[in-house]
Amino acid sequence: MQNTFPKALNRAAMLLFAVFLIVTGSGLIGCNKKTDNKSEASKDSTSAKAPAMSPAERGKYLVTIASCNDCHTPWKMGPQGPEQDLTRMLSGHPESMKMPPPPKMNMPWMVAGAATLTAWSTPAGVAYTANLTPDSATGIGKWDETTFMLAIRNGKHIGNGRPIMPPMPWEFIKQMTDEDLKAVYAYLRTIPPIHNQVPEPIMAPPPPGMAGGDMKHK
Ligand code: HEC
Numbered sequence: 001m002q003n004t005f006p007k008a009l010n011r012a013a014m015l016l017f018a019v020f021l022i023v024t025g026s027g028l029i030g031c032n033k034k035t036d037n038k039s040e041a042s043k044d045s046t047s048a049k050a051p052a053m054s055p056a057e058r059g060k061y062l063v064t065i066a067s068c069n070d071c072h073t074p075w076k077m078g079p080q081g082p083e084q085d086l087t088r089m090l091s092g093h094p095e096s097m098k099m100p101p102p103p104k105m106n107m108p109w110m111v112a113g114a115a116t117l118t119a120w121s122t123p124a125g126v127a128y129t130a131n132l133t134p135d136s137a138t139g140i141g142k143w144d145e146t147t148f149m150l151a152i153r154n155g156k157h158i159g160n161g162r163p164i165m166p167p168m169p170w171e172f173i174k175q176m177t178d179e180d181l182k183a184v185y186a187y188l189r190t191i192p193p194i195h196n197q198v199p200e201p202i203m204a205p206p207p208p209g210m211a212g213g214d215m216k217h218k
Contacts, residue, residue, distance in 0.1 A: 054186075055182060055183040055186040055187075056183070056186045056187045056189070056190050057187075058180070058183040058187075059183035059184045059185070059186050059187025059188065060187045062176070062180055062183060062184050062187075063090075063184055063187055063188070066173060066184075068090065068132070068184075069084055069089070069090065070084075070117065071117055071118065071129045071167070071168070072090045072091075072092055072118070072129045072130065072131075072132050073085065073086065073088060073089050073090055073091070074088050074091075074093070074094055074097075074116035074117070074118050075115065075116050075117050075118075076116070077115075082115075088194060088196070089133070089191060089192070089194075090131075090132040090133055090188070090191060090194075091131050091132075091133050091135075091139070091194035091196040092118060092128065092129045092130045092131035092132065092196060092198040093114075093116065093118035093119050093128035093129050093198045093199065094116065094118065094196060095196050095197045095198065095199070097114070097116065097118075097119075099114060099119045099126070099199075102121030102126055103121075105121075110122070110123060111167070117129075120166070120167055122165070122166045122167060123204060123207075124165050124166050124203065124204055125165060125201055125202050125203040125204040126201060126202040127165035127166065127167070127168070127201045128198045128199050128200075128201060129168075129198070130168075130198055131194065131196050131197075131198050132188050132191075133188070133191055133192065133193045133194045133196075134188065134189050134190075134191065134193045135193035135194055135195050135196070136193075137195060137197075138194075138195050138196055138197045138198070139193060139194065139196075140188065141193060143158070145182060145185050146159070147159045148181070148184075148185045148188075149178070149181055149182070149185070151164065151170075152170050152173050152174050152176075152181060153174045153181075155170045155171065155174070162203075165201050165203070
């Protein structure tokens with residue numbers, strides 16, 4: 001018995017609150033819209049939803065929060081410190097920037113990155129971030145949606161080639177839903193194409209025991 005009393009009170013409070021919402025909601029909207037239709041007005045005030053995004057808009061949002069620009073857009077020094085060079089947005093490692101051999105690592109230092117964050121030396125070798133713009137000669141302009149999905153899902157270059165090298169975080173990006181990956185692809189089709197031939201990676205020899213294994217160039 002003791003339990004039901006507060007519950008009943010609760011319900012009464014919620015009911016009161018709902019009535020309050022309907023009254024104030026329709027009152028407020030009434031000021032602007034001069035509508036007599038109370039149920040219509042209260043619906044408006046309680047179920048306002050963000051407008052639906054197009055796939056490309058959703059893709060832009062995902063590319064932003066998944067930090068694709070961090071590695072695929074070259075960084076430069078700006079007045080406030082390092083900033084992304086948006087004139088080269090998502091065009092990968094600049095072809096004009098020839099990298100010297102990577103520094104020799106002194107354990108536990110293991111990874112080195114260029115100032116642009118587009119060239120990386122890891123135990124797997126040297127990798128250059130890819131041109132994700134729709135340029136058909138040097139970007140992913142010729143890739144269809146399936147190729148894009150396969151590359152990310154399999155971690156294989158152009159969907160079925162050599163393994164995609166670190167630090168490209170495909171193991172995490174591949175966990176996007178089909179719909180989200182397709183949205184990312186849709187967005188990448190809409191960005192300005194930039195002609196920029198990214199160098200081939202330099203794969204480190206496979207560690208002992210892995211000879212002929214997965215990291216072999218295919
Ligand atoms: C931490 C750095 C980093 C981040 C973050 C990153 N990438 Fe990459 N990405 C790379 C590197 C490095 C390569 C080149 C790897 C290689 O050549 O094997 C690459 C390659 C690629 C490729 C080409 C794969 C192929 O077939 O050769 C695609 C597509 C790609 N990234 C998409 C994305 C997308 C989409 C995002 C964000 C959701 C993203 N990347 C975020 C570093 C990154």
